[in-house]
Amino acid sequence: METVVEGKARLLVPEIPKTVSSDMPVFYNPKMRVNRDLAVLGLQYLCRKLGEPLKVADPLSASGVRAIRFLLETDCVEKVYANDINPTAVEIMKKNFELNRIPPEKYEVYQMDANFFLRREWGFGFHYVDLDPFGTPVPFIESVALSMKRGGILSLTATDTAPLAGTYPKTCMRRYMARPLRNEFKHEVGIRILIKKVIELAAQYDIAMIPLFAYSHLHYFKLFFTKERGVKRVDELIEQIGYLQYCFECMNRKEVRELYEIKERCPHCGSKFRVAGPLWLGKLWDEEFTAFLHEEAHRREEIAKETRRILSLIKEESTLQTVGFYVLSKLAEKLKLPHQPPIRVAVKFYEGVRTHFVGDGFRTALPFEEVLKRTEELKKEVERYLASRREETPPQDSA
Ligand code: SAM
16 A cells, blocks of 8 residues: 545655556556546536535445545545445445545445435435446446536546547447547547437436536546436527538538538538547537636645646637647648648637637637638738748758
């Protein structure tokens, strides 16, 4: 065993191997630090919003790291309910609560299947649930939605990004009943498919799970939802589920809300127009929630620098919420730019914003044809710039 420090928590965890895997006796992945920072910040948002003591569930808790950080780093938790099916995890978790001197009335520890744990008759609803499974969260979503209070928040992780992003399309179809898209914004498409699934699983109980925030990093997706009730709210969400068409030949893309709008051929170049979805076509970020996470992260010393950097990028990205984005290197390759300008130059050129999904990606509200036109203009500018550089540099003496 070793002791690690994360945020304000000290934790006893098994020796961390070079490659972290679910084979560890108790799972702890230091690379999920950003994910856990976000979970803490999301809970602090709810503290501010509701202004009352909150009941928090950590149904897949492992070492107890999240539950403990929630207690140490937010100011409104009445009690955390931490659970894991693994008896060794429960043992370590209890030690970790003691190690951090958490008063016993502030936590309860369970060793149950997460679905049973969530569906137990608690006599109250959880205000905040953090769901952090190995792989897909699908088997737990209905229980989570039912166990939450109205106005509560779900902090959700998914690590099955390979099916969602199109590496295993058949798995995506089975698990999410949606077609993925293996293109330059495949991770955004994956996130939109996952959101669709969460909305659809809750909708059958007239529960509206409204997306608040989305983030893709390393091997995982992180999402936040808030729960509301009522058929009107659910119907409004369902209206924002549709399809996305994409042309692999010319990069044309088009959102489709009704099935009859689907086209077989790309209207720009006539190639096959692929269909992804059904998926969520609405906003990925609630501006107020995103701004809060950003400000709060920058106020707190215990939040990792990487978390702050990502939140700065996402805050900018949330100002232009398009479906899909462009990747500069891909545009350069397809449209034969002789030299790729820096991303900050491109962002201005296309009146866009950067995206956290890909380093040289950007969002723009310009129509596709206008993006192509501007790329031709950009090409000329780059050619002019390269020619002026050649004139400035005298030829080398070959002798
Ligand atoms: N949340 C932890 C963290 O931030 O370090 C990591 C959680 S780990 C990815 C998933 C945990 O879920 C494991 O500890 C595993 O034992 C537990 N688990 C898997 N299936 C479960 C089930 N059906 N019910 C309860 N716990 C389960």
